[in-house]
Amino acid sequence: MNEQNNLDIGYMVGNYRFWKKEIERLEKVLFGFSVAMSSWGVAQYGIDAAMPKGSSIRSAKELKKMDVREKSQLMRLERIRSYVYALEKALDLIEDEQLKTIYDCLLEGMTHRQIAAHLSASKDYVRYKKQEVFSQISQNSQSRTLLTLQKSVV
Template structure:
């Protein structure tokens, strides 16, 4: 995995989350709640509580009815969700608290100056910490293999 490629994926994290919410709103019209169920977190009473619930995803019959544009949107949503999960996995693999903080700030899209002010170090030190974080993630075999899997994974839509 290329260092610049990893840095770009990390910096795109916030954009990816917003884009997934926008595409889900466009596809399902439910404000970014995946799965198509509007009653998440709402208790059901009476006969509604006893009725069987539908599956979370899209069934084969519904998938066949989707037009070409909706299928492309669904494919993009899955791709972006996988990238988001990949970036979040990277944060869990870091052990040093300062590196975790720098990584978290990178995910939030903060500039070097803002990260330096937050952590209490200079911009040059932030660059060094960022390089250490990216090098550590690139050397982590499990992390790199999951990226390769995501990058070349065939979509089933």
């Protein structure tokens, strides 16, 4: 079971850069512009909170008018956003700085060889540490919740 979790995390890490690009593309198709990740679900305070503003999310009336393709694109956008958020949040769950560096490099799409050169280590060492990173993430209950997209009550 643990091996399967590591494979799932490896698959997700491998798709991270693609998903980031796909989020941007889908946002442009659906909203006409790309939404910064930092503003996904961010609360506003003060005068900004009181002022009326347009929503980047579609209203119920607009959702009814959307065609099937747009609805599926919106659902896909939300799903991919949750994957990206989970992967980026998982960095906070790793304790060792070197493991954080390896994970961050993997998210950037660096190869084992490039990471090894960056760390002045061997490719085998990077491969071993990568498995340690994936194991650490999959063993953490908070990351399992994030990666399986289960909503947790805060």
